[in-house]
Amino acid sequence: MKTRYSLIALGALLALSQAALAQRGSSGHVNVIYWQAPSILNPYLSGGTKDLEASSLILDPLVKFNEKGEMVAALVESVPTVANGGFAADFKSITYKLKRGLKWADGSPLTAQDVLFTYEYCTGIKGCAKSNTFAPVDKIVATDDLTVRITFKAAKPYPYDVFGGATTPILQRAQFKDCLGDKAPTCTKQNFGPVGTGPFTVKEFRPNDVTQLIANPNYRDPAKPAFATMTLKGGGDAAAAGRAVMETGEFDYGWNLQLAPDVLARMARGGKGKTVSSFGTLVERIEMNLTDPSPKHGDLRSTTKHPHPFLTDIRVRKALSMAIDRNTLVEIGYGPAGRPTCNLVPAPAAFASDNTDCIKQDMAGAKALLDQAGWRMGSDGVRAKDGVKLEIQYLTSTNAVRQNFQALIKQWWTELGVKTELRNVSASVFFGGDAGSPDTFQKFYADVEMYANNFDGTDPESYLSEHVCDKIPRPETQWQGTNMNRYCNPEYDRLSKELSAAAGVEKRGAIAKRLNEMLTKDSYVVVPLVDRGRISAHANSLGGVLLNTWDSELWNASDWFRIK
Numbered sequence: 001m002k003t004r005y006s007l008i009a010l011g012a013l014l015a016l017s018q019a020a021l022a023q024r025g026s027s028g029h030v031n032v033i034y035w036q037a038p039s040i041l042n043p044y045l046s047g048g049t050k051d052l053e054a055s056s057l058i059l060d061p062l063v064k065f066n067e068k069g070e071m072v073a074a075l076v077e078s079v080p081t082v083a084n085g086g087f088a089a090d091f092k093s094i095t096y097k098l099k100r101g102l103k104w105a106d107g108s109p110l111t112a113q114d115v116l117f118t119y120e121y122c123t124g125i126k127g128c129a130k131s132n133t134f135a136p137v138d139k140i141v142a143t144d145d146l147t148v149r150i151t152f153k154a155a156k157p158y159p160y161d162v163f164g165g166a167t168t169p170i171l172q173r174a175q176f177k178d179c180l181g182d183k184a185p186t187c188t189k190q191n192f193g194p195v196g197t198g199p200f201t202v203k204e205f206r207p208n209d210v211t212q213l214i215a216n217p218n219y220r221d222p223a224k225p226a227f228a229t230m231t232l233k234g235g236g237d238a239a240a241a242g243r244a245v246m247e248t249g250e251f252d253y254g255w256n257l258q259l260a261p262d263v264l265a266r267m268a269r270g271g272k273g274k275t276v277s278s279f280g281t282l283v284e285r286i287e288m289n290l291t292d293p294s295p296k297h298g299d300l301r302s303t304t305k306h307p308h309p310f311l312t313d314i315r316v317r318k319a320l321s322m323a324i325d326r327n328t329l330v331e332i333g334y335g336p337a338g339r340p341t342c343n344l345v346p347a348p349a350a351f352a353s354d355n356t357d358c359i360k361q362d363m364a365g366a367k368a369l370l371d372q373a374g375w376r377m378g379s380d381g382v383r384a385k386d387g388v389k390l391e392i393q394y395l396t397s398t399n400a401v402r403q404n405f406q407a408l409i410k411q412w413w414t415e416l417g418v419k420t421e422l423r424n425v426s427a428s429v430f431f432g433g434d435a436g437s438p439d440t441f442q443k444f445y446a447d448v449e450m451y452a453n454n455f456d457g458t459d460p461e462s463y464l465s466e467h468v469c470d471k472i473p474r475p476e477t478q479w480q481g482t483n484m485n486r487y488c489n490p491e492y493d494r495l496s497k498e499l500s501a502a503a504g505v506e507k508r509g510a511i512a513k514r515l516n517e518m519l520t521k522d523s524y525v526v527v528p529l530v531d532r533g534r535i536s537a538h539a540n541s542l543g544g545v546l547l548n549t550w551d552s553e554l555w556n557a558s559d560w561f562r563i564k
Helices: 002-021 049-055 112-123 181-186 188-192 238-246 261-268 295-300 314-322 326-333 363-372 400-416 461-467 490-501 505-519
Strands: 028-034 063-065 071-073 093-097 137-144 147-152 200-205 210-215 227-234 273-278 283-288 338-340 383-385 391-397 419-425 448-453 526-532 534-539
Touching (some): 028 049, 028 238, 238 261, 238 534, 283 314, 314 363, 314 526, 326 338, 326 400, 326 526, 363 400, 400 419, 400 448, 490 505
Antiparallel strands (some): 063 071, 093 147, 210 227, 273 534, 283 448
16 A cells, blocks of 8 residues: 555656646647636626636736635735735725736736726726625725725725635726726627736637637746647537546536536546536525516516516515425435535535525425415416416526426426426526627526526625625616626615624624525525535646636636646
């Protein structure tokens, strides 16, 4: 056994040595497949994970979160804290010092003015996808070329969501200065080919298809990235992506393989690659639409002008949740990479409610609840009340696991007396944020929709604030917004503000748990299903991969290298 362990250690040492000796571009080309194809490379105009992660190859924030959820400096000398003097003791301001000599991919210097401009950009356009992150900011001042001071309207004990993680990277002022206001969505050149400080720069971008990238010649580490070029292929489905990495070896990295456990095991026997997985805060959930999506309302469908005819009844929403067997969903969908959950925020432990009320399916209780609420079963097997029938359109993106979930949930809801129409659309469209498309998850032209997302870092403040009243997508914001179910509760808004000013993990955790429960067990506007471990796959020849559930999955692509 000693010899075996020595050989393993020697192999690991050799792999690390190869990485250490690598020069920029020495590993040649790398192929990455995202079966949800990126549709834009500007994360301020999209909330889709595939867009955020694709753009993270090009654009950098001030600080990142590593695979352990720890903050690490990216464009700054260090992470400001109260202890080192960078974060004020009253929690009202934080000062970042940019590293000296940093350049944009075009060779121009990165300055504090670029950081200031990024704030002005998001707050100066309609429907910025990250406006809630910047809402607590009072002002940002560039005190010199390398120093930025962010002042908050009130004490903000957790300030790192502002320019922390892939969701709020720095934009180049010179490139985007003419893209403010209504012009933002029309700046195709900028949105499809941003100049960044990340490890790669855009050679060609074809929305919903292929992105060709080349190594950034001005990247801050002269030895990185090891890959000279990258192809980020979009489209297809999770099964095709898994086969392309683990069976055929056509691709080096395959993202987010939402496939049944037995399917993944069979693919891994192909011998070309292996899966990597990790739990974080990714929750598959059903969102209940509190507004009426009927086409009869024209441009005002799915807006607060027209409340939903029956999903405004909490008893209906609760019954729909009670009818779902989450353990069965985990079994058929994720196996050991999934856990049933009743929480929108399942981790870290300090912020996770101990609510488990929804885990056990209660079909009898769900039927009794609807009976008590006056929803009577008709001869056609569909419940009705006051001439309104319980007929639901159930929308999600296209992938095998989600369609399996839809089929099972339809079966349970049919037994409950709810007629359910299943509908799925391409993930590139569903998460694309295109204001002209009727099929985006922001427009929510359905009664319920299912998807998953999570938050950067380990604090859910910004994530939970997505459900305040003024974050509802609507025509006036070009359908940008994060409050998908159109939930509006003044008490929730008040507590959200309280969280932004709360100090200490214990106090912050208590408020976050309460906010989580207001959305889930109190109102059932969000119906969590599965706490999903992220599963991806990489080729046996691809080294340096560290799966990260706290930031962009591609957060350390600059460290990837070819094992020879």
